[in-house]
Amino acid sequence: MKILKPHLKNYKKEIIGAVIAILISAFSTLWQPRVLEDIQKALLVNNQSRVLRDGIWLVILGIIAIVAGIFNVYYAAKIAQGVTSDLREETYSKIQSFSLANIEKFSTGSLTTRLINDMNQIMNMMMTLFMQLLRIPIILVGSFVLAIITIPRYWWAPVLMLALILSVGTWVMKNMTSLFNKFQETMDQISTRVKENLQGVRVVKSFNQENNEIKKFNKTSDYLNDLNIKIGYWFSAIMPAFMLIAYLVIALVILLVGTSIRSHPSDVTVVSPYVSYILTLLFAILIGGMVLMTFSRGNVSLKRIAEVLETEADVKFDENAPEEELSESIEFDHVSFTYPDGNDETLHDISFKIEPHQMIGVVGATGSGKSTLAQLIARLYDPTDGEIKIGGKNLKLINEKTLRDTVSLVLQKAILFSGTIASNLRQGKKDATDYELERASEIAQAQEFIKRYPDEFDHEVEERSANFSGGQKQRLSIARGVVSQPPILILDDSTSALDAKSEKLVQEALEHDLKNTTTMIIAEKIMSVKNADKILVLDEGKLVAMGSHDELLKTSKVYREIYDSQKAKEKRGELNE
Structure with a gap:
C-alpha cells in the first residue's frame, strides 16, 4: 500500500467527503431497526401518534442513507480513478526509464498487462476501500452490539455465527489468493502470446502456422478459463455457505424465543429488530468477504506494480551533470x-x-x-x-x-x-x-x-x-x-x-x-x-x-x-x- 500513499495525499478533500458519507450512511442503516422496534411497541399499545412520528423518522433515515450513499460513490469513484490514473502514469514513466535489460526481464507482454489489467484490479480495490471497507467495520460492530443489546440472553448466537463464518472465510481466502496469483501470471502469458502473434502475423501465414498458433493460444486460454471457473466456484460457494450459517443461527434463536415467550412476552416486539440486526451482520460479513477477495486480488496487482516501481534501472544517468555540447569523437x-x-x-x-x-x-x-x-x-x-x-x-x-x-x-x-x-x-x-x-x-x-x-x-x-x-x-x-x-x-x-x-x-x-x-x-x-x-x-x-x-x-x-x-x-x- 505504500506506493499508493503519495497519490492519496492529492485527494484529501475527497477522502474526507467519502469518510463522512460512509459514517452517515452506516449510522442511518444501523438505527433503522431500532426505530422499527419503537414502532412495534407503539402498535402494541395503540399509540398512533408515536407510530406516525417514528414512521416519519424511518423514512428520513432511509433518505439520509440513500443521499449519503450517492455522495460516497461519487467521492470513491473520484479517488479510485484519480489515484489509479496517477499510479499508471508513474508506472509508465518508470518503464520509460528502463534499459533494454529491464524491459527484457519483465517482457513487454507482462508490462502491458500490468498497465491495464493490474491497474483495473487496483482501481476496483480503491473503489471498494472507500465504499465498503470503512463502512463494513461500523456495520459489523454496530449490528453485533445492537443484536446482543436487543436480546441479551442470546449473546452467544452472533458470536457463534461470526466464529463459523470467519473460519470458513479464512479457509476460502487462503485458497483463492494462490488462484489470483496464477490468474495474473497467465494473463501475462496470454498478452505476450497475442502480441507476438499479431506482430509476426506475416511469418505465421507464410509458414502456414495458423493452426499451431491457435492450439498454443487455446491451451493457455483454456488454462485461464479453468482458473476463472475455479475462482467462480469459490465465489459461488462462499455466499450460500455464509447465508446457511446465518439462517441456522436465526432459526435457532427464533426457536428458543418461541419456547420461552410466556416467561419473556416482551420478546414479541424485539424478534423482528433482532432478526434485522442478524441479517445486517450477515450482510456486513458477506460484503466484507467480497471486500477481502477484491483486496486479495488487488494486493496481488499492487505487488506486481510495486515490482516495476522498485526496480532500479540498469542504466543510470548523472542528472546533476550539466547539459553540454560534445565533440563528435x-x-x-x-x-x-x-x-x-x-x-x-x-x-x-x-x-x-x-x-x-x-x-x-x-x-x-x-x-x-x-x-x-x-x-x-x-x-x-x-x-x-x-x-x-x-x-x-x-x-x-x-x-x-x-x-x-x-x-x-x-x-x-x-x-x-x-x-x-x-x-x-x-x-x-x-x-x-x-x-x-x-x-x-x-x-x-x-x-x-x-x-x-x-x-x-x-x-x-x-x-x-x-x-x-x-x-x-x-x-x-x-x-x-x-x-x-x-x-x-x-x-x-x-x-x-x-x-x-x-x-x-x-x-x-x-x-x-x-x-x-x-x-x-x-x-x-x-x-x-x-x-x-x-x-x-x-x-x-x-x-x-x-x-x-x-x-x-x-x-x-x-x-x-x-x-x-x-x-x-x-x-x-x-x-x-
Missing part, C-alpha cells in the same frame, strides 16, 4: 560486454578511436556483436568492463539529454508509431520545421513516395505502419534519425531493405549534407561501407581488424573472406549490388 577503451542473462561475452576487449566527422563502417558475421556495439554507444546498455567516451567524456558522466542530443541511433527494424509521417519524424526533433522535415526526407530518399500522397507529411501512419513497405519504413526511420542533424549518427543495418540504387543515394546524401556528423554504418554487405574512412571488422565479439577497404583486403583474412563470399553471391545473383 567516439572512443572505446578495453570495452567488454555480456548480456544480463548471458554467460559468454558478446564483446571482448574492444579498443578504438573515431575522429570527428569521419564515416565509419562496421562489418562482421552474424552474431559478431555489431548491433551490440551500436547499442553501447547509445547507452542502451552499459559495458561490463572498460569505458566508452564521446567527445573525450565517459558516457556515465554525461547527462541523458546531452547524450540523446549527441547520438542518433537508427535501427534495422524500422518502428513507426500510429499518427502521421510528420509526428513520427518529429520524434527526432519535436520542434522540427517543415523545411527540416523535407530536408531530412530528401537525405533519406523518402521524398519520392511522400510527395505522392495528397496530404504529404500529414499522411496517416496506420497501426504497426501496415500501410508502408519495409523500404519505406527504413527511409522514414533514417529521416527521423537525421532530422536533428545529430553530431553522431549510427545506422544499424538500417538500409538493408533498400535497393542498391536507393542505398547509394542515401549514403551520398549523408556524405554531402551531414559533413559535420560522425557517421557509423553497420552493415552485412561490404559494398555498403566500402567508401568509409575507416572500417571496423568484428569476429566473435573481438575487433580483429581496422582500416580502409583497400587496406583490409590486403591485411585482414576475415575481411577478405567476407568480401570474397559476398562477391561469389553477387555472381550467383544471391546478393544485390
Whole structure:
C-alpha cells in the first residue's frame, strides 16, 4: 500500500467527503431497526401518534442513507480513478526509464498487462476501500452490539455465527489468493502470446502456422478459463455457505424465543429488530468477504506494480551533470560486454578511436556483436568492463539529454508509431520545421513516395505502419534519425531493405549534407561501407581488424573472406549490388 500513499495525499478533500458519507450512511442503516422496534411497541399499545412520528423518522433515515450513499460513490469513484490514473502514469514513466535489460526481464507482454489489467484490479480495490471497507467495520460492530443489546440472553448466537463464518472465510481466502496469483501470471502469458502473434502475423501465414498458433493460444486460454471457473466456484460457494450459517443461527434463536415467550412476552416486539440486526451482520460479513477477495486480488496487482516501481534501472544517468555540447569523437577503451542473462561475452576487449566527422563502417558475421556495439554507444546498455567516451567524456558522466542530443541511433527494424509521417519524424526533433522535415526526407530518399500522397507529411501512419513497405519504413526511420542533424549518427543495418540504387543515394546524401556528423554504418554487405574512412571488422565479439577497404583486403583474412563470399553471391545473383 505504500506506493499508493503519495497519490492519496492529492485527494484529501475527497477522502474526507467519502469518510463522512460512509459514517452517515452506516449510522442511518444501523438505527433503522431500532426505530422499527419503537414502532412495534407503539402498535402494541395503540399509540398512533408515536407510530406516525417514528414512521416519519424511518423514512428520513432511509433518505439520509440513500443521499449519503450517492455522495460516497461519487467521492470513491473520484479517488479510485484519480489515484489509479496517477499510479499508471508513474508506472509508465518508470518503464520509460528502463534499459533494454529491464524491459527484457519483465517482457513487454507482462508490462502491458500490468498497465491495464493490474491497474483495473487496483482501481476496483480503491473503489471498494472507500465504499465498503470503512463502512463494513461500523456495520459489523454496530449490528453485533445492537443484536446482543436487543436480546441479551442470546449473546452467544452472533458470536457463534461470526466464529463459523470467519473460519470458513479464512479457509476460502487462503485458497483463492494462490488462484489470483496464477490468474495474473497467465494473463501475462496470454498478452505476450497475442502480441507476438499479431506482430509476426506475416511469418505465421507464410509458414502456414495458423493452426499451431491457435492450439498454443487455446491451451493457455483454456488454462485461464479453468482458473476463472475455479475462482467462480469459490465465489459461488462462499455466499450460500455464509447465508446457511446465518439462517441456522436465526432459526435457532427464533426457536428458543418461541419456547420461552410466556416467561419473556416482551420478546414479541424485539424478534423482528433482532432478526434485522442478524441479517445486517450477515450482510456486513458477506460484503466484507467480497471486500477481502477484491483486496486479495488487488494486493496481488499492487505487488506486481510495486515490482516495476522498485526496480532500479540498469542504466543510470548523472542528472546533476550539466547539459553540454560534445565533440563528435567516439572512443572505446578495453570495452567488454555480456548480456544480463548471458554467460559468454558478446564483446571482448574492444579498443578504438573515431575522429570527428569521419564515416565509419562496421562489418562482421552474424552474431559478431555489431548491433551490440551500436547499442553501447547509445547507452542502451552499459559495458561490463572498460569505458566508452564521446567527445573525450565517459558516457556515465554525461547527462541523458546531452547524450540523446549527441547520438542518433537508427535501427534495422524500422518502428513507426500510429499518427502521421510528420509526428513520427518529429520524434527526432519535436520542434522540427517543415523545411527540416523535407530536408531530412530528401537525405533519406523518402521524398519520392511522400510527395505522392495528397496530404504529404500529414499522411496517416496506420497501426504497426501496415500501410508502408519495409523500404519505406527504413527511409522514414533514417529521416527521423537525421532530422536533428545529430553530431553522431549510427545506422544499424538500417538500409538493408533498400535497393542498391536507393542505398547509394542515401549514403551520398549523408556524405554531402551531414559533413559535420560522425557517421557509423553497420552493415552485412561490404559494398555498403566500402567508401568509409575507416572500417571496423568484428569476429566473435573481438575487433580483429581496422582500416580502409583497400587496406583490409590486403591485411585482414576475415575481411577478405567476407568480401570474397559476398562477391561469389553477387555472381550467383544471391546478393544485390
